[in-house]
Amino acid sequence: MKELHKILNEITQLTTDIETNYPELYRSLDENPMTLPITKHPHMDKLVMKEYLDSLKELLESYVEE
Numbered sequence: 001m002k003e004l005h006k007i008l009n010e011i012t013q014l015t016t017d018i019e020t021n022y023p024e025l026y027r028s029l030d031e032n033p034m035t036l037p038i039t040k041h042p043h044m045d046k047l048v049m050k051e052y053l054d055s056l057k058e059l060l061e062s063y064v065e066e
Contacts, residue, residue, distance in 0.1 A: 003046060004045075004046045004049060007046065007050055007053055008049060010053055011049065014053070014056050014057065014060070015056065018056070022060070022063060025059070025060070029056075029059075
């Protein structure tokens with residue numbers, strides 16, 4: 001459970017950083033296909049949240065490189 005809490009904190013910190021420093025990228029987060037669940041009641045576990053965190057990191061890294 002602590003690991004999930006840590007992942008959630010990282011997601012919060014990263015999205016706050018993106019919102020503050022990259023507002024143009026932040027606006028597109030809602031449209032990112034990685035954030036859209038396919039099912040009505042998606043299963044959200046540690047693995048899913050870690051994959052989401054990794055996708056945010058990759059998105060930011062790619063954006064900064066461009």
